[in-house]
Each structure stands twice: as C-alpha cells, then as structure tokens.
Amino acid sequence: MSKGLTSRNEDYSQWYNELVTKADLAEHSAVRGCMVIKPYGYSIWEKMQAALDKMFKDTGHSNAYFPLFIPKSFFSKEASQVEGFATECAVVPHYRLKNDGNGNIIVDEDAKLEEELIVRPTSETIIWNTYRGWIQSYRDLPILVNQWANVVRWEMRTRLFLRTAEFLWQEGHTAHASSEEAIAEAEKMLEVYADFAENWLAVPVVKGIKTANERFAGAVETYCIEALMQDGKALQAGTSHFLGQNFAKAFDVKFTSKEGKLDHVWATSWGVSTRLMGALIMAHSDDSGLVLPPKLAPIQVVIVPINKGEEELARITAVADELILQLKQKGISVKYDDRDTQRPGFKFAEYEMKGVPVRVAIGGRDLENGSAEIARRDTREKQTVSREGLAERIEELLEDIQNNIYQKALSFRNENTTEVNNYEEFKQVLDEKGGFVLAHWDGTSETEQKIKEETKATIRCIPLQNTQQDGVCVFSGKPSTQRVLFARAY
Secondary structure, rough: OOOOOOOOOOOHHHHHHHHHOOOEHHHHHOOOOOOOEEEHHHHHHHHHHHHHHHHHOOOOOHHHHHHHHEEEEHHHOHHHHHHHHHHHHEEEEEEEEOOOOOOOOEEOOOOEEEEEEEEEEOHHHHHHHHHHOOEEEHHOOOEEEEEEEEEEEEOOOOOOOOOOOEEHHHHEEEEOOOOOHHHOOOOHHHHHHHHHHHHOOOOOOEEEOOOOOOOOOOOOEEEEEEOOOOOOOOOEEEEEEEEEHHHHOOOOOEEEOOOOOOOEEEEEEEEOHHHHHHHHHHHOEEEEEOOHHHOOHHHHHHHHOOOOHHHHHHHHHHHHHHHHHHHOOOOOOOOEEEOOOOOHHHHHHHHHHHHOOEEEEEEHHHHOOOEEEEEOOOOOOOOEOOOHHHHHHHEEEHHHHHHHHHHHHHHHHHHHHEOOOOOOHHHHHHOOOEEEEEEEEEHHHHHHHHHHHHOOEEEEEEOOOOOOEEEEEOOOEEEEEEEEEEEEEO
C-alpha cells in the first residue's frame, strides 16, 4: 500500500480527497468537473441502489426512463425552476461536427438545432410534459414513477462525490388527485430516505422542512434529511418536494375528478444522489481509511492465508473454502485473497483502507489449534477464536459492527448539537465547535440571509414535530416561536 492518509485533524479536506483516491472509489476525469467512479466505488453505489430500489417498489413505485435532453422552452414554462437552475445548465446548440480541411474537427455552425436542448439538471419539466398525455381522469391517478439517471449541473467548484458537474441519482416524480395525497407521498418518501440513511448508511439524520430561501426551485414545500459529518459540517442527505399544482399548471396537466370537475394534478418529486457516497465516507471513516457499514460493504469478510510454502497454503485453502461456503449460505459476501504477489501485511493495510468490516487470518499455527484470527474494522480489535461456529460468530459480529457504527455517529451528533441564546454565542459555537446549532429565528428570509452572509451558516431545516417555545431571534431580537437547525454545510 502507498503511504498513509493525511490526518483528519491536520487537514480534513485533504484527508477526504486522499481517501477517495486511495480506497479506489473514484478519480478525477479528463473532463473538468466530472469523475470516474471506479469499480469498488461503483459496487458500493450499486448496493445503495439495490436497497433503495426495493424500498421504492415496496411503496408502490415503478421505474421508467425519460430523455437526457430537454427543450429550452420547457424551462420557460415554470419560471421559478428556470430561475433556480439557469446558472447551472449545460446547453446543446448544434448537432454536427465537420472537418475544417486542415485535419481539425470543428463545430458545423450551419447545423444549429431549431431549439437548443438543455442537458437535464432535473427532470420535472420533461416528465410533466409527458404526463399531459398520460392523465385524463382520476382513474389514471396516482402515477408513481422513479427514474435512475445521470444529471448535469455546471458546478464551478467541484469535489469528488459531493459536488460534480455530472452525477448519478434517482428522481421520483408522482402525480395525485389531491393535495393531501401528494403531501402524504412527499412525507412517506422522506421516511423512506431516513430509514435508508439510518439503517443502511448507519448515519443518523434530522428530518425537517426547508425554509423558503432553501426550498427546491418550483416546490411549495421541501422536506429534507440532514446529517452531520465528522468535521462539524452538515450534509443534505436527501430531499422530498411537494410541488403543489405548479408543474401541472405550467404544462396544462388536468384531470376529471370523481365529481366530474376539471382540475390540475398535484405533484411530488424526491431524490438522492451519489452525494450519499460522500456522506458514507465522511460520517464514519478514520485516519486508516474507510469504515463501511456491513450492509453496504461490497466485501463484508476477507480471508487472508498466512502460509509458508504451497503445501501449507493448500491446507489453509481447504479450511477457508469450508468457511466461505458457510458464509455465502448466510448471504454474506466474502473474498479469499491468496495472491502470492503481496505479503499478508500489505493485504491487511489494503483491506483496512477499503473498509472491509471483518478480516479473518488463518496461519499454520491456526491449522494445528483449530483457530483463526478475526479483526473488526470499526474498532480495530483483534482476537484469536475457535473455528468452531465461526460463521455464526461472524454473522453476529457484522450486525454488531453495523449497530456500533450507527451509535458512534449518533453520539457524535448529540455531542455536537448545541442550543444557543444570543448571536455572540452562535458565532462562537460555529467557529470553535461547529456541528448543529439550535437557535431561535424570527422567521424572515432577510434575517436568514444576513446570518448566512455574516457566518456562512444556513438553516439546514425546521425539524419536523419541532417543539414550540417562545423566544427571541438570536440575530434580530424579534419574537420567535421555535428553534431551528443551523450549520455550515457542504
């Protein structure tokens, strides 16, 4: 393995960048602002995808696919959305290249599209234009559709997984006969995301709604889950939007109700992206590499033989094969690394960097003693145990690791959530401690914007079922009815 990582305490940003590269997750591409997700990184994303996809289908949704290109005029129909995404849109004006006669390839200026196409930053407009042909009556509703896709948002400052010009995501787009039904859908999907974050990613989240300033462009209400990273910054881990009738009105999508009345359809959209990879890395990993929750680890168990000579390796392999069979029968993914090109110590460091939850080492002495060494990645504890019942022991250990990683992250969040009562205390906590700050806010966009300008902290959310309590805004001194969640964020 290459040299170790920069310490998180020394330079958190550098630590993150090095870890993404050294753990073989992703790398920068030849295209500015875009990334190559490497096989190991993509296999983690695939596990996320599979878990979420099952959750979506279990709640009645089906997958579809819509075009990558969106006619520019579609954005003009929904004013707030074009305003929200205008600065991030990639535009395709031509459809042909040609040879300039000197061996160079140039754009054929005569081959202009009649109407420029936008590379999708999000798909509400193209989908609602499509839904107009699908919906006539209440009998056609609800439509519960999800799309797995790539999107493009022309980011100027990029960071692997967290902010790239092109990224992968899923986007749900649903159509309903009433506002109540649509709101229930948006809230249901927020719960799905929170369940996934906590039970798969092992990341505790705060569920809440965004302020008007932070709301998705074109939404009436944006629900979100907010997570806290180890450097004290917040990361938005998922959003679910109640879109009202905004897109139905923009694209004239109407339905005839049971009562025979004509009305516009009610809508939601919701999504998570490869940004979750960033959350996974930053919430749990340490100065030795990745720490992966077992449910999302591509390799849950690695077995490394420590042998002298081919004969001993053959005997260890026979023992390992039996264990592998037992683990696979339990649905546990396992790798047997018998490469003779690398020493055991190198392999240990490699799998530590890649965050493999459990490592099993079997040597000559273990053959004689009926034992094996097991090491857990989260606490880095090692112990020599009997091979009798080892598969069952590993199964229990994986469950314990999953829970322990979550509890550690939860303790960290609790220790780094602070109530403040005045602006000086607010700024001091942000600068010296970081984390989530619970503070009274007067409810105005003006105050929110001034706090953001002065401190770079934003209102991450107004927590759901928030305690109502009289107080005064930390910035303006005006009356307030509740504390909201502030933090600096990615």
